[in-house]
Amino acid sequence: MPHRHAGAHRATHAARGLAAACLVACATALAAHATAPDAPLPVQELRPGVFVHLGAIEDWGPANGGDVANLAFVVGSRCVAVIDTGGTPAIGRALRAAVARATPLPVCYVINTHAHPDHVLGNVAFRGEATRFVASARFARALAARAPSYLNALARDFGLRLAPAELVYPDVAVERSTELDLGQRVLELRAWPTAHTDNDLTVYDPASRTLFASDLLFVQHMPALDGSLRGWVAAMAELQQVPATLVVPGHGPAREDVRAALAEQSTYLDGLLRAVRAAVQGGLTLSQAVDRVGVPDGASWLLAERFHRRNVTAAFAELEWEDDTAPATGARAPGAKP
Numbered sequence: 048m049p050h051r052h053a054g055a056h057r058a059t060h061a062a063r064g065l066a067a068a069c070l071v072a073c074a075t076a077l078a079a080h081a082t083a084p085d086a087p088l089p090v091q092e093l094r095p096g097v098f099v100h101l102g103a104i105e106d107w108g109p110a111n112g113g114d115v116a117n118l119a120f121v122v123g124s125r126c127v128a129v130i131d132t133g134g135t136p137a138i139g140r141a142l143r144a145a146v147a148r149a150t151p152l153p154v155c156y157v158i159n160t161h162a163h164p165d166h167v168l169g170n171v172a173f174r175g176e177a178t179r180f181v182a183s184a185r186f187a188r189a190l191a192a193r194a195p196s197y198l199n200a201l202a203r204d205f206g207l208r209l210a211p212a213e214l215v216y217p218d219v220a221v222e223r224s225t226e227l228d229l230g231q232r233v234l235e236l237r238a239w240p241t242a243h244t245d246n247d248l249t250v251y252d253p254a255s256r257t258l259f260a261s262d263l264l265f266v267q268h269m270p271a272l273d274g275s276l277r278g279w280v281a282a283m284a285e286l287q288q289v290p291a292t293l294v295v296p297g298h299g300p301a302r303e304d305v306r307a308a309l310a311e312q313s314t315y316l317d318g319l320l321r322a323v324r325a326a327v328q329g330g331l332t333l334s335q336a337v338d339r340v341g342v343p344d345g346a347s348w349l350l351a352e353r354f355h356r357r358n359v360t361a362a363f364a365e366l367e368w369e370d371d372t373a374p375a376t377g378a379r380a381p382g383a384k385p
């Protein structure tokens with residue numbers, strides 16, 4: 048725009064000054080807006096009506112804002128089911144905003160796949176009269192037992208104060224299985240015997256043949272054992288029977304080669320079971336087993352250094368008291384002294 052006189056020129060200079068200031072201040076404001084609690088969480092519609100948010104392949108912590116678990120929602124003709132809500136209330140609010148952007152339909156169900164903090168601490172964002180919370184029948188006890196440590200971690204690591212009353216417990220407890228009707232779309236829920244945890248629950252959407260595997264499946268991210276290795280190995284064989292053509296793991300990218308994704312994790316779990324059982328039978332101590340049991344097949348899982356030794360520890364504690372009459376693999380622990 049031409050400058051007709053000095054006054055206008057000065058005004059323009061002033062405006063430029065403001066613009067320059069805005070470049071800094073507004074960029075800061077925009078950045079803040081980009082991470083504002085109610086900015087919709089990025090989601091991808093992987094199948095019609097199936098929306099997925101992939102968390103970072105990292106440990107739950109402030110560096111990633113607690114955004115490490117995969118979250119999803121499925122849209123029926125009547126309402127929406129949300130599957131896991133994220134590692135902080137802010138992530139839950141961002142997920143709610145993503146739902147609202149995708150559909151005007153209400154959220155009738157929030158399904159929690161298990162009581163780990165990265166999957167459930169966003170629940171509070173969905174609390175409302177019309178929304179029912181659904182989880183394994185063993186979920187409530189598991190969450191109550193860990194609640195003090197989760198709330199401490201939120202305060203200590205994230206600077207977030209959450210009252211115990213803001214932890215949302217299920218209204219619907221699934222003992223073995225149940226169905227949720229979203230209107231012309233019925234989700235099949237299944238609660239599992241102890242595997243990744245003692246309260247795992249998977250969701251299958253026959254309409255899109257999508258399996259939401261919860262943390263019963265990790266892709267790229269090393270599996271993390273907090274339940275029963277033997278139970279998890281058994282669950283893997285049953286998951287192979289689900290006629291899914293898309294699987295959304297609890298962590299890592301979704302996969303259309305469902306059986307291969309499951310098999311990759313089975314290689315790790317089966318190998319871990321064999322090696323730790325052999326270590327126990329070979330008379331190794333726990334610390335010897337932790338030092339000597341390597342990653343089976345040397346597979347390149349992400350976060351292996353963080354989780355593998357912990358997995359060996361958990362597996363050792365489980366297998367140490369295993370019935371000696373149980374079928375043995377006969378293999379000796381790597382490096383075990385005869």
Ligand SMILES: [Zn+2]
Nearest residue numbers: 161163243262
């Ligand atoms: Zn988990």
